[in-house]
Amino acid sequence: MLCVNPRAIRGAYPDSLKQVMNIEAALQSRRWLAHWDQLCPQATPLWDLPRAAARLGVGSFCVKDESTRSPLGSFKALGAPIALIRLILRMMPQEAFEPEGLITGQYRQRLQDFTVISATDGNHGRALAAAAQSVGCRCVIVLHANVSLEREASIAEYGARVIRIKGNYDESVAHTAQLAEEHGWPVVSDTSYEGYETVPRDVMQGYGTLVAELIEQTAGTPPFTHVFLQGGVGGMAAGISSYLWEHYQAQRPVFVMVEPEQADCLYQSALQGRPAKATGSVDSVMAGLACGETSPLAWRFLAPCIDFFMTISDDAAVSAMCTLARGSTTDIPVLAGESGVAGLAALQQLANDANAAQQIGLGAHARVLIINTEGATAPTVYAELVGETAPSVLARQRDWLTQEVSREQ
Ligand SMILES: Cc1ncc(COP(=O)(O)O)c(C=O)c1O
Secondary structure (H helix, E strand, O other), rough: OEEEOOOOOOOOOOOOHOOOOOOOHHHHHHHHHHOOOOOOOOOOHHHHHHHHHHHHHOOEEEEEEHHOOOOOHHHHOHHHHHHHHHHHHHOHHHHHHHHHHHHHOOHHHHOOOOOOOOOOOOHHHHHHHHHHHHHOEEEEEEOOOOHHHHHHHHHHOOOOOEEEOOOOHHHHHHHHHHHHHHOOOOOOOOOEOOOOOOOHHHHHHHHHHHHHHHHHHOOOOOOEEEEEOOOOOOOOHHHHHHHHHHHHHHHEEEEEEEEEEEOOHHHHHHHHOOOEOOOOOOOOOOOHHHHEEOOHHHHHHHHHOOEEEEOHHHHHHOOOOOOOOHHOOOOOOOOOOOOOOHHHHHHHHHHHOOOHHHOOOOOOOEEEEEEEOOOOOOOOHHHHHHHOOHHHHHHHHHHHHHHHHHHHH
């Protein structure tokens, strides 16, 4: 499904939005993150895949590959630590903590009785647990029934206390709010709700590091014409599109939002013109995108800048995972998890629908970017869906890079 957003504007980045999220704060977050040992020190790769571009009928096709961002496996490692640092700085101004000292655990003794809590469908909770472990505070993570045991174990590994509830993601958010109230634990959530916007704003702002790198990596080349962004509650898309909009102003790229058809809360928001709920079961193989309710704060950024909203099937996501894993002589094999491939899945769908592709403005002149937001964050699921293990794909990736070096010599 595809819908045009009649509210999208093509003008300067509005001041009202800049007061909430801006490049300056994103760059400050980036400087702090540079001190965290859970992030790889170098920029994540930007792969150019010419064979895929030819098959998709576009001029170029690039993948910003967040699978290598961190041992945590996803771009979410950029959001939670920033929100946690900023929360502690706000709550304890008298302590005069240094942000770099917080993330390197210098104040762990003073923070050992401080507890934060969040609901998650996996990646945010894992990143928060790891950030809390580095800072030296406690962390409680609430999981809904559909989060796999594998994902639960990967969160517990970072010392968080995990609480499992029977309902879905949105019920886990409500349960978290209740526990937070009972125990006086601050919530570090990646989604906003009425009266709760500062922390999710900080999470979204943290994602700006990815865009700062992208702009450096593409300096001197023509900018992307189209950026495909996958959506859960919309936070990632808001963090990334706002930065690109502020940077390119009226020349910003066309933004296309992609969601699972069962978890179409952003698509429904576009139809209704306000933050809305999903119409489907919300359960999807794209676990990170299986969210039933739009983040109202994210929506303030998405409503004026996402040009098109699309939904995709789980089968399309699996097919895109296989495409990226396979690679070719010209295209490096890429380890891309279920939620990471949504942009490619949408493009593969558009390659079979000439009218829709034309409506979005795809074609030989289009320079398209997707963001592979995760690697094999659930390795067993990945191996089952792709028919190959993550280490095997990575071994082929290393071989491909070695062969490229010899091709160049
Ligand atoms: C791998 C991955 N990609 C994309 C998203 C979507 O982010 P958001 O919920 O902020 O829209 C998530 C959310 O958990 C995720 O885990």
